[in-house]
Amino acid sequence: MPAIKLTYFDLRARAEPARLILAQAGAKFEDIRVPAPWDDMEGWQKMKPTTPYGQIPLLEVDGELISESVAITRYCAREFGLAGKTTFESAQADEIVDALQGALEKQYEAYLFEKDETRKSTLQKAFNETVLPTLLGNLEKRLCSRGGDFFVGGALTWADIVTYNFCVELPDKTVVEKYPKISALVAKVGELPNIKAWVASRPKTSL
Template sequence: MPTYKLCYFNLRGLGEMARIVFAEVGVEYTDERLEREGADWAERKPKTPFGKLPILFVDDVQIAHSRAILRYLGRIFNLMGSNELEAALVDMWIEVLFESAMAYPFNEQDEKKKAELADALWNDNLLPKLAKVNEQIIKSGGPYILGEKLSVADIALFSKFELLKVWFADKSLESVPYVTKMIETLENRPKIAAWLKKRPASYI
């Protein structure tokens, strides 16, 4: 088996999906965390493939970009469905979750306008996506996007959901009960639950 090292900042963000996969499959890896404003990252950034993190090192090979990493791990650890058609569906749902930037208006100084932008992001983008996932879980029979089989699409949704719980804590999820049930089911899987309990305290 190759050796794995995940290099990312000391936060959850786009690196947490890979960490959750490693937790679920029980495979050891090095969880290298850099400070975003630290000297280590400033020195190493020019040496990375595209000047961004996360990067997964598979032995001496570097795989950049969170979705490429997620799909690679999904293929290696049998989390891309049971056949090519299911793998395509996993790809599709990952793209649905990432196809438009989930840019919360952090930098908006006017609090009223910031709230309006956040409401628009929730109502026009995020909640409709969650509704589509909710429909898919119903169609598949649940509890996951592909039915009984966990996939990296579910892990991608879980990672996004952690952000939503912080940024949109005041929003109701009553209209997407199968999504919330899926999140609960995933976070109660024994190995994932153990990771969530022991992972370093960090920003989302």
């Protein structure tokens, strides 16, 4: 097994999908957490230029660095057999992750780091009423078209784990209840023993 170190702020956010995959795989990894810029701007300003793109998360695998959260997550999925059994299945999983990532980036841009609580809740509400129903409606149909249990090949892949993480991180989880297949998938992934154990034991953070 490669020696894996995952470095991110002390947050779930962009590193959590990779952590969940590593946890599900039972892989050993170093979960390195550096203080967020709002807690230690000086420390982050020192670290920033040492990273390939001035941002984290970073994954170190046997001493080599990978940047970009989705590339990191995809590597973990491939390395630990959660990326589909064929190149076509891998593409099917990528499709779901890319669809979710598109919405996630909109969420980041719209409100995730908004400090003004009133403005944040207005922006959240707008996101819940526009972007989310379209995305979740489309994903529900996609899931049904692929058998209804898992997104790819009738077995667990990172597409399911990333969907789980996206849904449980939503500020208003009731939005997901309108989509029965997605809801069942989220519940099923949340009940996987390794996922359950990770979620119960991971550091408690705001994001």
